[in-house]
Amino acid sequence: MSKKSVHDSVAVFEQALLGSPEKHYTLKLYVAGSSPQSVRAIANVKKICDEYLHGRYELQIVDLYQQPQLAQGEQIIAAPTLIKKLPLPLRRIIGEMSNTERVLVGLDLRKKA
Amino acid sequence: MAKPKPKPESKSIPQLLKAPTGIQGLDEITGGGLPKGRPTLVCGSAGCGKTLLAMEFLVRGATQFNEPGVFMAFEETAKDLTQNVASLGFDLNDLIARKKMVLDFVYIERSEIEETGEYDLEGLFIRLGLAIDSIGAKRVVLDTIESLFAGLPNPLILRAELRRLFRWLKDKGVTAIITGERGDETLTRQGLEEYVSDCVIVLDHRVSDQASSRRLRVVKYRGSTHGTNEYPFLIDEDGISVLPVTSLGLQHAVSTERIPTGIARLDAMLGGAGYYRGSSVLISGTAGNGKSSLAAHFVDAACRRGERALYFAFEESPSQIIRNMRSIGINLEPWVKKGLLFFQATRPSFAGLEMQLTMMHKKVNTFKPHVVVVDPLNGFVIGGNEVEVKSMLMRLADFLKTNQVTSLFTSLTSGDKPSEVTDVAMSALIDTWLILRNIEIGGERNRALSILKSRGMAHSNQIRECLLSNHGVELCEVYVGAGGVLTGSARLAQEALEQAGKLTRKQETERRQLELESKRRALEEQINAMRAEFVVRETEALKIIGQEQAQEAQLLRERVEMGLSRKADAATIKQKKRSK
Numbered sequence: 001m002s003k004k005s006v007h008d009s010v011a012v013f014e015q016a017l018l019g020s021p022e023k024h025y026t027l028k029l030y031v032a033g034s035s036p037q038s039v040r041a042i043a044n045v046k047k048i049c050d051e052y053l054h055g056r057y058e059l060q061i062v063d064l065y066q067q068p069q070l071a072q073g074e075q076i077i078a079a080p081t082l083i084k085k086l087p088l089p090l091r092r093i094i095g096e097m098s099n100t101e102r103v104l105v106g107l108d109l110r111k112k113a
Numbered sequence: 114m115a116k117p118k119p120k121p122e123s124k125s126i127p128q129l130l131k132a133p134t135g136i137q138g139l140d141e142i143t144g145g146g147l148p149k150g151r152p153t154l155v156c157g158s159a160g161c162g163k164t165l166l167a168m169e170f171l172v173r174g175a176t177q178f179n180e181p182g183v184f185m186a187f188e189e190t191a192k193d194l195t196q197n198v199a200s201l202g203f204d205l206n207d208l209i210a211r212k213k214m215v216l217d218f219v220y221i222e223r224s225e226i227e228e229t230g231e232y233d234l235e236g237l238f239i240r241l242g243l244a245i246d247s248i249g250a251k252r253v254v255l256d257t258i259e260s261l262f263a264g265l266p267n268p269l270i271l272r273a274e275l276r277r278l279f280r281w282l283k284d285k286g287v288t289a290i291i292t293g294e295r296g297d298e299t300l301t302r303q304g305l306e307e308y309v310s311d312c313v314i315v316l317d318h319r320v321s322d323q324a325s326s327r328r329l330r331v332v333k334y335r336g337s338t339h340g341t342n343e344y345p346f347l348i349d350e351d352g353i354s355v356l357p358v359t360s361l362g363l364q365h366a367v368s369t370e371r372i373p374t375g376i377a378r379l380d381a382m383l384g385g386a387g388y389y390r391g392s393s394v395l396i397s398g399t400a401g402n403g404k405s406s407l408a409a410h411f412v413d414a415a416c417r418r419g420e421r422a423l424y425f426a427f428e429e430s431p432s433q434i435i436r437n438m439r440s441i442g443i444n445l446e447p448w449v450k451k452g453l454l455f456f457q458a459t460r461p462s463f464a465g466l467e468m469q470l471t472m473m474h475k476k477v478n479t480f481k482p483h484v485v486v487v488d489p490l491n492g493f494v495i496g497g498n499e500v501e502v503k504s505m506l507m508r509l510a511d512f513l514k515t516n517q518v519t520s521l522f523t524s525l526t527s528g529d530k531p532s533e534v535t536d537v538a539m540s541a542l543i544d545t546w547l548i549l550r551n552i553e554i555g556g557e558r559n560r561a562l563s564i565l566k567s568r569g570m571a572h573s574n575q576i577r578e579c580l581l582s583n584h585g586v587e588l589c590e591v592y593v594g595a596g597g598v599l600t601g602s603a604r605l606a607q608e609a610l611e612q613a614g615k616l617t618r619k620q621e622t623e624r625r626q627l628e629l630e631s632k633r634r635a636l637e638e639q640i641n642a643m644r645a646e647f648v649v650r651e652t653e654a655l656k657i658i659g660q661e662q663a664q665e666a667q668l669l670r671e672r673v674e675m676g677l678s679r680k681a682d683a684a685t686i687k688q689k690k691r692s693k
Contacts, residue, residue: 032235041230064236068243075220076236078265094265095230106227 041080044097135173138355157316182252221264345467375410382573398549420483427492431456461492559600
């Protein structure tokens, strides 16, 4: 696991050195059960990813009720939280992802206004 | 016949359950602890001890009351916290390993967070819920949840979520402490007191005249009575102690045992037996009047009896006291070596009053002395803190009395004040008050001691001159006579004068006696002479009388013979014969 992440970060680093705009995204979305907020957040994230990161992202959706221990491990406070693990830097995007502009800022796809 | 109606429920109405904090003094103020199963807000400015109080609450809960706890830290990492409280003797790693505690550091980095719509704090709830369930926690600390406002956007959502969180904690039945930073106008910056309103405790750390003091106040406590004052507390190697609330009453038992003062003459002045055990004694006087010497006598006497004495010195170092007392023939060093006497010498400005008081408490509790000396009290008065000093000394005096420790305080009276007034106005606390004053006569100062009061015993109303000789303090009577009250050389001079007068009078008397004696002798001689003369006269007179009688007898005889010769009648002869 750690080996893999080391490998990943090396790859990312190399890719960053090459200056390739086509970065690969590793995303994790933590939701709390199937509340309307969760449902909306999942739909919004999927929509944004398909639109802006088509084919170069990996999205994992975690239900905190199912894996509560991850809340501590991943330092989750708010729900829903989308964590952009890669590319670095790490970002936490909280809320139901209804503000697309902000999600894009969080994903470093837009400069902060 | 109707059965007697069952009496209405005699058992008392169930009171609010309380979770004891185990923190020295706090449980007394709150009448048993924090409200069980409810959140309590602890607020105060930075560095006032919020985190520590909360941590001690958890640690004591886990170790003393078998109530495991969860500490959710928003400011310090678990590692930092563990290190920080290790200095208080709390081993968090051990507690965590024994599943008595969960430490969860909540990491919030504002720059990492992007808010994109409505959110809630369910993540925190799940996290906390898991931590609570994992060890069956009964206590929870959220320190400092207000950090969320700095880390997360949208305060409106946060407020609503916090309200939900506190309700959720209540539903969980855990006793919680929520800490909050003090705001400008409100108790906490984010107005948490609106949500957590069952019990609010405010901590305060203030510095006045360069001495810091910590205070604790229970602002509100729903459903319970509580002490409402500001109570000083301190943080030391044993954690927090709120002090001292044990002596709020006046119920200490008293002893009738008397203990000598170390000076026989002073004992005599105090009803012949000295101080009462467990009483408080004040020796006040102007500078250099022998207050410490009297104290040293007292300590020496106690150690001689094999009792332990504790000497709080605020002006001199122990070795200085020992040297100085040796000059008046009191050797305290052996007692120190034997462990009967302990000097605690600090500058009064070394710590705040509460710290001083607590250090004194602690020392008394560990050393268990029979007598305590505080020399002098005045050191505590820095600036205008008389009120605090008084309350502190009252607590100290009460504490010592409760423990049946005889206390002796010295107080320096400044020259321009009447000697009946102490700087710290603690006269009312004092059972026996000795006053040392200077009497200036004839170009010299002399020490005079008198007893201003001594509760519960007959005592001398006389002023005694107090001499510091090389074998201790000596008390001798001052000259009180036609010449006024005299001490020192004036007294000696007056005494010499009186001595001379006495001698003169004595000589005069002797002279008179001699005179009388000689007069008597003269008179007696006269009498003797007269008697002798009388004897002579008497002899002469007797002689004449004898002659006359002889003559008469002769005459008679001659007459009879004459009669015989003239043949007188027989009757006459018979008469004559009979007369023969």
